[in-house]
Each structure stands twice: as C-alpha cells, then as structure tokens.
Amino acid sequence: MNLTSAESGTSTATERPATRARRPARSRPDGDQPPVISTSPLAAPLTPAGVATISHLTEKLAEYMNEADLKKVKEAYRFSDEMHLGQVRKSGEPYISHPIAVAEICADWKLDAQAIMAALLHDVMEDQDVKKEELIERFGAPVAHLVDGLSKLEKIEFQSQIEAQAENFRKMLLAMASDVRVILIKLADRLHNMRTLDVMAPAKKQRIAGETMEVYVPIAHRLGLNNIYRELQDLAFSHLHPMRYTVLAKAVRAARGNRREVVGKILDSVKNTLAMAGIEAEVYGREKTLYGIYKKMRSKHLTFSQVLDVYGFRVVVDSFPNCYVALGTLHSLYKPMPGKFKDYIAIRKLNGYQSLHTTLIGPYGTPVEFQIRTQEMHRTAESGVAAHWLYKNSDANMTDMQQRTHAWLQSLLDIQQQTGDSAEFLEHVKVDLFPDSVYVFTPKSKIIAMPRGATPIDFAYAIHTGIGDHTVSVTINGEPAPLRTELRNGDIVEVVTDPDSRPSPSWLSFVRTGKARSAIRHHLRTINLPESINLGRQLLRQALAAISLAPDLPEPLIERLLNESSAKSLDELYADIGIGKRMAALVARHIFGLLGGESASVPVDHNSASDLDPVTIYGSEGVSVQLAPCCLPIPGDQIVGQLRRDQGLQVHTGDCTVAKRQRQKEPDRWIAVKWGTELNRRFDSRIRLLINNEKGILARVAAEIGESDGNITFVGMDEDKEHVLHQLRFTIQVKDRVHLAGLLRNVRKVAGVNRVARERA
Template identity: 65%
Template sequence: MMSTETALSTDQAQHTIADPATLPALPQEGGDVIVPAFSRPKVVTFSHLAQKLEKYISPADMKRILEAFRFADEKHLGQIRKSGEPYISHPLAVAEICADWKLDAQAIMAALLHDVVEDQGVTLEELIERFGAPVAAMVDGLSKLEKLQFKTHVDAQGENFRKMLLAMARDVRVILIKLADRLHNMRTLDVMNRPKRYRIARETMEVYVPIAHRLGINNLYREMQDLAFHNMYPFRYETLSKAIKSSRGNRRTLIGKVHDAVSSALEKNGIHAEIYGREKTLYGIYRKMRNQNLSFSQVLDIYGFRIVVDTLAQCYMTLGILHALYKPIPGKVQDYIAIPKLNNYQSLHTSLVGPYGTPVEFQIRTHEMHHVAETGVAAHWLYKTENETLTDLQKHSLGWLQSLLDIQQQTGNSAEFIEHVKVDLFPDSVYVFTPKAKIIALPRAATALDFAYNIHSDIGDHTASVKINNSVVPLRTELQNGDIVEIITSPNAHPTPSWLEFVRTGKARSRIRSYLRSINLADSIKLGQRLLQQSLKSIHLDEAGIPKPVFDKLLYETGAKTMDDIYADIGTGKRLAVLVARRIASLIDEISRKHGNSVKDEEPQKIEPVIIYGSEGINVQLATCCLPIPGDTIIGELNMTRGLVVHNAECQQAKKLIAREPDKWINVDWGEDLNRSFDCYLRVLVVEEKGILARVTAEISGSDANITAVEMETQGEFNLLKFTVQVENRIHLARLLRRVRHVPGVKKIGRDRI
C-alpha cells in the first residue's frame, strides 16, 4: 500500500501554504462515515424547503416563513454569489439544513433572514416590527461586526465569536443556524481562491468543527471536518481518497464474515438489531497516520461496526454475546452509557480479536442514543417556553455555553479569549466525583484546581488545599478517572501567578488572570513607567519634557485611554518599552518636522538595567526553573501573564526563550540591602545509611538556612536528597555547601536547576 510519506509528498510538492503539524488535535469521533464525494450541492428552491417544513410545521407558521422568504428574496434581489447563483440560494440552503434538524418556525425565519442586516442594511427595528423580537435577536447574534475596525483578523474573529456567544447563551438556536451557515459555505467553497479557501477551512477546523462535536452533532462534525481537510490539503485528500477506493474490494470478505457471525449470534439470543459497517473519514485516517506514524494499510487494518438495538438492557446483552463470540482486547471496553461524554454521546465501545486475528471495533447503542449521537443538541428539538423544559442534552449544552460566556466576561482581549475557548473545545474527558458522588467531567490533564474552578469561581479563588481519595495532594495534581475530589477553602487563600502554570481549563485560566489583573494594576503601572523611562533615557529623551500632543497621538494609535493603561501593558509584558519609546521618538520627529525643526540623530546610550529587590510584589517573579539568588547574574523576561520574570543568566530554559523571542528580554540587576531570604534548590547525593538525613538537615539549619521542602529518591546504592532552602545570597549558599560537604556519608552536593 502507501506509506504516510507517500500520502503527503504530492501535496507538499504542490503547496507550501502551511505545515500539517499546525493542524489542531481534535477529539475522537463518536463514529465514522462513508467518505463524501463533495460534489457541488443542488440549488435549493423554496418549494424544496416547503416540502420538508410541511411535515412538521403548522400552516400558520408556514405563512410566516413564506413572508420571511419573500422579504429576504426582495432584499437580496440582484445580489449574486461568486458561483454565479442568486444569493437567496444560500439562505434557502441554510434553512433547509435547519429543517433537516426540525428546528422551529422562528429558527427557519432567522435562517432565511440571517444576512439581510449584514449585507443589505436592514435595521433590527424593522425586523422586530415585521417578524418579532426573538427572530430579530437571532439575526443580530448571527450578524458580524463589519462596521468596527479591528487591528488584526484575530481581533475580528474574537469579537465576532464573542457576540455570537452572547446571543447563543440566550438562545441555542443561534449556534445551530450558524453551523448550518458554515456547512453550506464549506460545501460551496470551491469558487474561492486558494488562500481564502485555506483560511476559511482552517477557521472551520479550529472553531466550528469542535463546536459541532461539543454539541454532539456528529454527522455535521464529520462532514465539516472532511470538507475542511479537502480545502486545506486537496492533494493529500485526493491521494487518500483514491487509495481507499482501491482497497475496498479486499475488505468485503472479512466484513461480510463478521457481519454474518454477529447477526446470527444476536438472532439466536432473540435480539433484533441493525448492524452497520463503519468506514473511517478521510481526515480520521490522515490524522491517525500522522499522529501515530502509521502506514495507510495499518490504519485500515482496524474494522468497525455499529450495532443499534431496541432497549438499554439489550446493549449490555449484546456486549456479552460479542465477548462470547470473539475474544475481547483487554482495556478496550468503554461504557459511555453509564457515564456519557461531555456532549452527551452514549454507546458501549469494545474492541475484539476477529477472524484471522484482525482487530474489530464495535459500538453498541439504542435507536434513541444513535439519533442523539448523530444530531446532538438538535435531536428532538425543544425550545424552552414557560410550560416546557429543556432536555438533558440541551442543559449540558447550555451549561457549556454559559461557561464560555463567563470566560468572555473575564477576558481582557480577543486573542486571549480565543485561546481560552480553544482549550475547552478540544477536551479528551476525565470523569471524577465530588464527595457527594456527583460526576464532574473535565478535559484530560485537568488538575485539582481546575476541579475547584469548575465547581464555582469563588471556590477556585479561595482554594487552600485539596484531598483526592481522602489524601491531601498538591493543587497541581492531575486528575484520573474515578478520583473523589474534595476542595478545602480558606478566606485567606487567593490566586497566584504560579497557578497559571498548571491549570488546564479556560474557565480557571481566565478567572486567575482576571484576579491578578485586578489586584496587580498599581504594581504593573509602576513597573511599566520605570521601564519606559529607562528606554526613553537610552535615546536621550526625558518623559517630563515630551510635549502633550505626542502622548495624545500615542494614546489614539494604541487605543489606550490614559498613559496608565500603556504603563500597565508594559509592566505586564503586553507591550515592549523599547518599542513604545521608539514610537514616541518618531512622533516627536514628525511634530518637529511640521514646525520646521530638524531632529538630530544621536547615538543611543546603553540602557540601564532594572533594579530588583525581590520584594516588588507579584508583578516581579523569580523564575521557578532556576530560582536566582543575589550574586547571580540575572536577566528579565517580560511575560504577558506574570509580569517581569527574573532568570539566572545561565538558565537553559531562559536561553531557549531568548532564542525564540529576544525582544521580550531586558537587563536587570540586584539592588543593595536586600533584607530577605531567597529560595534555592539543592541536590545532595548520600550513602544509604541510618541517620544521614538528620545529619544533613542539621548542618543546613546550622548554616542559618530554612528548609521549606525535601524529597528523596533512590539511585542505585545511594540516595538523592532534594532540598528547597532559603538563603540570603551566593555567599550564604557557599557557606552552607561547605558545611554539608563535610558531613560523613555525603558524596556530592550542588545547586540544582529544574
């Protein structure tokens, strides 16, 4: 067959627009489908739409939908899509997709009208008057912020996504219409130029595909995923597509053998079932080849079947019958019925050793579970009214949307918001329990602190310690399936910058950042002002002598309200002081030239280092990878989340960061009269004998150093002791090392850097 390298080489030779490694790692599919041919979809007419709507929409509602269609048709009259089709064909196609999900009349009307505000200048007031406030609110949520000016595409994308979230947190139908809109655009993307196709497809893969998956709409999720793959890497897509078609004949014999054996076994046990063979999506095959370094033939060596039965009890009976028919592979049975996935997907999964030793995967579910697995939140659509309640799946979805809304309210800028949202869009779930046995689902690698913030933001903010399975563990402990987690709070506990290093969920990260910004503003302003003054001094400028028009223009260009905002951005690493200083110099030059004055270029002076005393507050951090102490040569990193981070100049981690982003580093130096202690890591290699730990700790204490942590691990015939001690400076540390080195049984001692 064809190797991974063969599958990719054609496209790499033809297109260098992006590296495949930049593709996001998306969640696993709930099931696979036959590869779509991607022929251009038919043009939808209103009669096509009406045929579907008449099956479940009342005549009165049909009249309102017809009125919405006529209004949209009139407004889009003369507007043509790039394909040459009348523009109204797009809203009709979006409405048809919504009709397939059996959305209500208001949603169908909003789908037909979703572009009239954005493209044709129709006001919301006009929509409210003609079609009612709910329809107008959905259309508003779907409209982009075209009238605002954004500095970057990321800002625009973030603001559009924020607005959509605000609307869909009030009404889930907004995101369903938006997904239908994106699906039809992807189906007709072939008319766009190559760069635009790539950009739209990538945005679809990164944002809309995982949203569809999170909402459980798996048929939509899989189609959009393959459409995005087809438009991002067309030659890879075609190569894999041809390989799959040529391999199908060789697989029919084994698939038929398994199908007949399973069907016969189920009939003997009185179980009526529908059995389907599953074929992986093209993107699923491509991703598996790339991530696991497998050849094409190795990926297709795994066969999949889906069994749909009538009742819940029959699901478990079928599992037992399959395990009696074929030998199960240990550790490959997953019960998503008892504990559903985050998107409420339910099935039993098992992997068996089939004929000729071939692995065969089975999914077992009821008809109801199958319907939910394919259409997710759109299954059995029920819009909440005063006399109706939401389904469990819709409650799950609304809860997730509300959590995203909480994130957007706490986030400082659009790029940061998109970053947080993407964290929550790609969950590989872990399921844990509260002390009262409530199941909490979190992304894989989530920590105990993420659990606390998931329960409530205030609980997260005041987390003092945590117990997992009745044992006290660090807050950074990663959670495992089945853990029982208990949070212990204290009014004196508050978030620290170090928490950002290990939390995984967007909700926890945004809440911590929001708290740190609120309490750290004054420190950030002071540090930023110091940094800017030093940068200005290096180019012979004094902040006090700079005319006010220069600052006014700087504020206008940056969008800041006051200079304190700019100081705060510099102090937290969002802006570089040297770049702000250079812009001020250029603005002075522009103003001087307008008045006929020449500005003499002068040789810049060496920038004086920022002085560190170690007591500046949480806006200045000593890096935990190297823990610098007075006497070390140090260097500072301007970090957006942690302020100024001070590293030892010999720190290997710092050297790697400097190579990547040299502009974020500044010179720093220790101040005088540092009246405090500093943490330091020590490694002591000792012989394994009784009393050695006591002798070493006694010498450390005798050196006037405080021990804050100690760990021990075995290394052959020796033990390695790891200490965190507090010393005043390098001289104090040297004195401590000399004392411990003379302890009998100590073979080696030195300073440790992580």
C-alpha cells in the first residue's frame, strides 16, 4: 500500500516505499501521551485512529506563508513522517500526529517557516538518533539549532533523575535565550502532551503535571502567553487534584446558569452606556479559569459561593485615550470598589501586559471586574512575545515588550556564566519566574520591576552586577534602610557603593532574584578559592585515609581522575570538594576504582575517617567554613561539620537539634572537626534572661556584660503578659566557652535577674 505524501495530507502507520535506510523506532519518553478529545480552541481536529492529516495545518499556513516556505514545511513533514514510521501513540494513531499538532499550535501564532519545520522535526534527534549535521544539510542551520535546543540529553549519564531534568531545562532555556522560538515550540509541545495526558499512569500524570505547573506555566506567564498560561494551569490542576477539579467544574457550570441573567444585564448596560458616550468598543464576558477560582479560594480561605467575581468583562476600545474615557464612563455607571483599581497601562507588567483593571459593584451588589485595553494591548495580552511574529510593526509598546523579554533572556546567559551546575541554574531561574512583582523607582524616576520579596541588594544587581558587588548601604524614600528590607510598590531606592566593598555571604539568606544569588555565589567562590582548595585537599586526604589509600597520587592516576571527573585541574577538584559540590568520600572511592579495586563495594567508614584526621577550625577561614547560625558554636563546644552543596563546610555544636535532624537525612555529608589552638577572634553567642519588669534593669545587665569583657551586638525583648516578667535576648561576642560561663555567672548576680542561660536552637 502506498502512503500518501504531505501534499495529499494524510499519513498512516502502514508500510511504504522507503527513501532511505530507517533507524528502528525507539520507545517514547514519559512525557508523550496518546491524543484525546480537547475542548480547547487551539486543539487540532481529530481524525480516525491510525490516520494523521496535515491538511488543516497547510490551510493555516497558506493564510500567511508563501509557496516557497510552504514547500519547505512539507519537506520537513515528509522527513519527520518517515523517521517516525512504526511509532504509534497508545490511541493507535501514528506518532506523527503529535508533531503535526505542535506545528498547528505554532501556526496559530503565525510563527515563521523555520519554527514550523522545527516543530515537525522536534523529536527526530531524540527518538531516531538523527544527527544535527544531517538536519543542517537538509534543512539549514537555523532549523537544526532549534531542534537541537528542543532535544533532551538522554545519552548523558547523570547522577540522578533530578540532575538530568535540571540539565535538560538548562539546555532548553539557554537555547531560548539565543532564540525565543525554542521555548514557543516547547510550550506548544507541552500543551499538546498535557491535552493528551489522560491515559498515562497516575504517578506519571502527577509528575508531568507538577513539572508543568512548576516550570512551564511560569515561563508562559513570563513571556505573556496568557492563552497557553491559563490552559496549562487548568490542565495541570485537573491532573494534580482531579477530585477538586471535578467538584469545582460542576459548581461553575451550575453557577453559570444561575448568573446568566445578571451577566446579560451588565453586558447590555455597558454596551449602551459606552455607545452613548461615543466610544467604539467590543465588550464581552470573561470567565475565570478553574485554577484561578481554586487559587483564590485557597489564598483567601473562601467557599465557592463567596467567590463572587467568577465572571468579569473585557472592554476593547479603539484608541489609547479611550481606555481612560471608558474607565470614567464605567465608574459613572456602577460604583467602583475602593482600592480595586490598577493601572497596568502606565506601569505595565514584566511580561509587557497592559490594561486598566477596575472592580465595580454591579446589580444586586455583585462585584464585577473589568479589563479595559486597546486592540494592540489585547494582542500582546493574549499572545505575548509571539505577537512579534503575529503583527510585525513598529508600535512602541510592542518594541518595549520585546526589549523586556530580551533583557530577561540575557539575564539567563548571565546566570549561566556565574552558576556552578544545572541544578543551581534551574533553582535561580525558577525563582525569577514567580509572577508576582513590585515596581520601584530609581532616583531618576526609572521604573524597575522586581519579584515580590526583593530587597535593595536585588535592586542593585538588577541595575548592574558591579553595583551589586560594591553595595555598602541604601536609602529607601530618602531614609536609610537595612539591606535586607523588602521593597514595596512605589519605593524610591538609592544605592551607595564603595569600590573596596565586596558581597557578604549573609546576603544569600535574604536575596530574592536568581541574578543576585548567582552573582554573589560566583564572587564568593572566586574570591575564596584558595581557602576552598585547602579545605578540599584536607577532606580528600581524610577520605583516602579512611579506605587505607596514600594521599599522594601518581601523575597518570591524576590525569585519569581529572578526565573522568570533567575537572580542569587538581585544584579545581579540591575546590569543588571544599565548597561541597563533590563528596570527598565518593572521589576517594573513584580513585580506589581507578587503582583496580571495586569502588562500589568499598565500605567508607566515616567514623574512622573522622577519628583519623578531623578538620581544624580557626573561625577565620572566610566563607568556605561557616559557623551555623542555628546554634552559634564557640571554642570549647563539641562540634561537627556538614558539607553543604556550593556553600562549603558549616560547623554545628554536637548537641544542635537542627544538625541532628539533617544528619539523619544526609549522613554522608558529615565529618569530624575540631577547634584550633590559636584563635585570635571573638565569636557570637546568644543568651536569654528572665528579668523583673523594673526600672533600670536593662542598663544594669548591659553594664555587667561590658564589665565581663563581652560585646553586645543585638538586644531583643519578649513580654510575658501573664506575669510581671520579661525575657531579654542578647547576642554577644565572647572568646570561648570559659569566657561565656564567667559572663553568665556575673549577669546572674545582677539584681532583678531571675534566670540566665545560653540560648540553643
């Protein structure tokens, strides 16, 4: 039986004359599912099982694509169809139906021929081992680069599924930074897979839906692809919480009938009022997504009946000034709710979205939300960055949106250059994808959009990495403020820098943006490299001694070790161990294997390693060794060390409850440590006092601490309202445990002090 060609528009899973030697079909990865019926307007039309058609795709492409480009697309289809011959989805349809569906979604955005070709070819490298060079030869370098950016890295062996997933996202996002079409095709791919997820096993549904909600939904929102954003949210919600989704969908259907009369009355009133004011406008109802309703119920602890604004209205006017005229007209029709007006036209969202939002009290006292925008704003709101291909014009708003997107994509490259590994890169990017944002101003009134919870340090790094690295202080609205202050809408932020200043490790505990976090970590790793190398060398020697290996390695062995560990030098390997990126015990077992032993069977006795060679702590090592803030160890305490990924060694007291919990989770990351003999610095310690509520007590206690050679760095007070007692909390600096004990004895003698003790985690 001859298989019809792309021009005739159908493909089946039967035999055909092959034009080239085919590779055997490989099994599909977890993320691909058989197609099912979708009610989405973007869904491809269904065809009988076993048949896939591109006739609908070619009809869409013919609307905006010339014959030459259309011919290239058909050629890509024929190649993809040949490569996927023999592969079927669980529904019985040939696998080619999936690339066609992805290409149709891209065609709805009117993406160019190269993007449509890449959509049709997006799985041939992954499934059929087609080389990038072959794609370059057949379809050109731009198409091959797009397909390569979309392909997973299945041939590389990773230490864990999490690491593999992180590396795949890193590759995809970096490809997207150079060409945003990569992520548009990937989102179309994910959308079709989510629409056809029903027949997958429950565990796989949960994993894929969770990944979609965590990564792909925020990316769609960040790029302004609101149609995709809303549909992916609802689809992920339906698989993550199927019972909740079903109950809520039933409630919305019932409410839709009950509120039809109210909605119709509002719609007629608004249309008539705007017409009387001489404003040309399209007015239509807009129903909230199920996930949007669910999220509001969860965040505000409401029942469904209390979520009154399930319905809203969109008003699309013909010009920018008429947005504000329409707003005034609506406010004269219904009373506005105080505090429920937002002007996203004057200050647009991070993804370029622009509209006026207002909530009015409609008939029967029902709150009704209105969105007012122009046609251009509406196209951007629905299609986001894809509108660049949809409507190629010189509109200033569109240009600005493209610039914002470019700036964010460029920040991905900056983060990649400063990030140690894929998991850290993904962590930083996910932080930046949260949609909530605040808008702050520079002293020259330039608006900077920051994620909610951002601090002045994030603000400084958003302006320039050099400013962030040299920040020493900040003023907010003309007043000095701590660097950890959370910024609020409308704040005017001014950063003071000093060329001799450097980032502090403590900044990592409160910065919010991925760019700031990666820049700080990069600087700390670079500036403290000698300390990390020394610590790593000591840790590896300890691990080698634990399995009875000599610490001095022969040169040939070092070369093999560096090649297999992808480290450029032995110092780099030591540094990775010193900052916790590699485990010394695992490197030691690798060395044992290279020497001819069975590395997997070598028992690594961590206790004997600790006894043999504890790491000496002096307290002045810098960021490669940190004293845990939960227990604040001081010389004289029994201590243990935890190797934290990319954060070096953290020292806890032996009885720290936090350390005990973490040690149960990751026992391999703990090593023996001891205090050095020459400690020429002071150490922080926390004490807590129970005192009588009487005049002058704080002054007497502070004076006694000073007399005992202690330095106070923090004072806090907790009131016990049931008694006439207060709790005082001090952070003080002492030399060691003996010094602290003497200070506590002296403070206990102060009149009015009932109890004093060292505060523990």
